Amino acid sequence: MKHMRERTIFLADCQSFYASIEKADHPGCKNKPVAVAGDPARRSGIILAACPIAKSFGVTTAERLGEALRKCPELVVMRPRMQHYIDVSLMITDIYREYTDLVEVFSIDEQFLDVSGSLHLFQGDPIAMARSIQQKVLAQTGVWIRIGISSNKMLAKLATDIWAKKNESGLYVLPSANVPAALWPQPIPKMFGVGSRMAAHFTRLGMYQIGDIARTPLPVLKEKFRARFGKQSDIQAEVMWRTANGLDDSPVTPRTFDAAPKSVSHMMTLPRDYAEPGEIDTIFLGINIKICVHKAKKPLIA
Ligand SMILES: [Mg+2]
Numbered sequence: 001m002k003h004m005r006e007r008t009i010f011l012a013d014c015q016s017f018y019a020s021i022e023k024a025d026h027p028g029c030k031n032k033p034v035a036v037a038g039d040p041a042r043r044s045g046i047i048l049a050a051c052p053i054a055k056s057f058g059v060t061t062a063e064r065l066g067e068a069l070r071k072c073p074e075l076v077v078m079r080p081r082m083q084h085y086i087d088v089s090l091m092i093t094d095i096y097r098e099y100t101d102l103v104e105v106f107s108i109d110e111q112f113l114d115v116s117g118s119l120h121l122f123q124g125d126p127i128a129m130a131r132s133i134q135q136k137v138l139a140q141t142g143v144w145i146r147i148g149i150s151s152n153k154m155l156a157k158l159a160t161d162i163w164a165k166k167n168e169s170g171l172y173v174l175p176s177a178n179v180p181a182a183l184w185p186q187p188i189p190k191m192f193g194v195g196s197r198m199a200a201h202f203t204r205l206g207m208y209q210i211g212d213i214a215r216t217p218l219p220v221l222k223e224k225f226r227a228r229f230g231k232q233s234d235i236q237a238e239v240m241w242r243t244a245n246g247l248d249d250s251p252v253t254p255r256t257f258d259a260a261p262k263s264v265s266h267m268m269t270l271p272r273d274y275a276e277p278g279e280i281d282t283i284f285l286g287i288n289i290k291i292c293v294h295k296a297k298k299p300l301i302a
Contacts (some may be wrong), residue, residue, distance in 0.1 A: 006176070008126050008149065009252060010113040011156040012133065013165070015144045017109035018049035019086050021076045024142025032062065033057055033075050037065045040077040047078055088141055095136050099129065102252045104153075110160075112153050114252035146170035154192055154248035158183065162190060178201050179246035184211025192243050201228060213244035 012019065017082035018036040023029055033054035039045035043066030050059040050068070069075055089108050096103045102114035115129060122129040130147040137145050147170065148159025155174050162170035174182055189199040191210050205224055207213055213221065218241050225237035242248070 007116045008119050009156040009296050011148045011160045012145045013160050014109035016049050016051050018085055019051040020143045029076055033072050035075055035077055036079050036080050040079050054219050104252045107201040112252045148172050150174040151176040155246050186210045211245045
């Protein structure tokens with residue numbers, strides 16, 4: 001086994017990305033509930049993003065506009081400007097690249113950063129570095145980012161989703177040594193790659209918390225999976241077991257896509273042609289988000 005030194009990985013997530021951009025561009029709406037909807041003229045349009053004020057009225061992403069207006073009649077509804085959101089996403093990626101060249105676009109509003117090689121510039125203090133990034137993004141784009149910090153991508157993502165998003169600071173460090181204390185008491189549906197169906201399977205296996213998976217010896221978990229899903233399920237059992245134990249050695253990889261931009265336009269109406277790999281990344285990941293929203297499932301780490 002090759003020796004792996006402990007890495008420092010950030011997952012930076014933009015809060016209410018599309019809505020935050022619209023609010024930054026419309027200062028008059030600063031204290032108003034704002035949502036971006038697919039087709040503001042039709043009440044059957046879908047909410048793509050809602051600002052925190054709108055969310056406090058119960059407005060949620062992916063619900064119908066009519067439903068949102070029923071909860072919040074004063075909702076300011078804006079038409080999406082995808083090109084602009086892509087541009088802001090690329091601008092944010094450029095800010096991250098001032099801190100490390102290892103930036104992986106995970107979706108239009110989420111990116112992984114491996115800062116292991118540059119953390120010494122902040123005296124090895126990941127919170128100081130994360131705060132610097134957060135303030136720079138806020139000053140330049142008006143978007144508030146939350147950063148989960150850990151030793152791998154999966155734990156960084158969990159640190160963001162479970163803790164950093166709820167922290168006033170928007171920052172949270174999850175040391176890998178804290179996995180049993182922090183991660184294991186969490187309900188299984190909070191685990192990566194676990195949708196409602198898989199969660200129901202675990203319930204039937206008598207497993208409710210992430211620790212119930214983590215503490216099951218892998219050969220036993222494989223047996224339980226085989227009994228439910230057949231003998232093809234060994235890999236899935238191992239993925240679940242590794243995830244529950246906080247294990248993930250996948251690198252932060254600055255992504256490039258070879259696919260021709262034209263093939264994208266079959267699936268999504270784009271404001272213009274795209275050639276830059278970074279732009280194509282963002283569009284693909286934007287599509288990925290839409291599919292995930294449609295299925296009401298969280299995107300998986302590749
Ligand atoms: Mg987000």
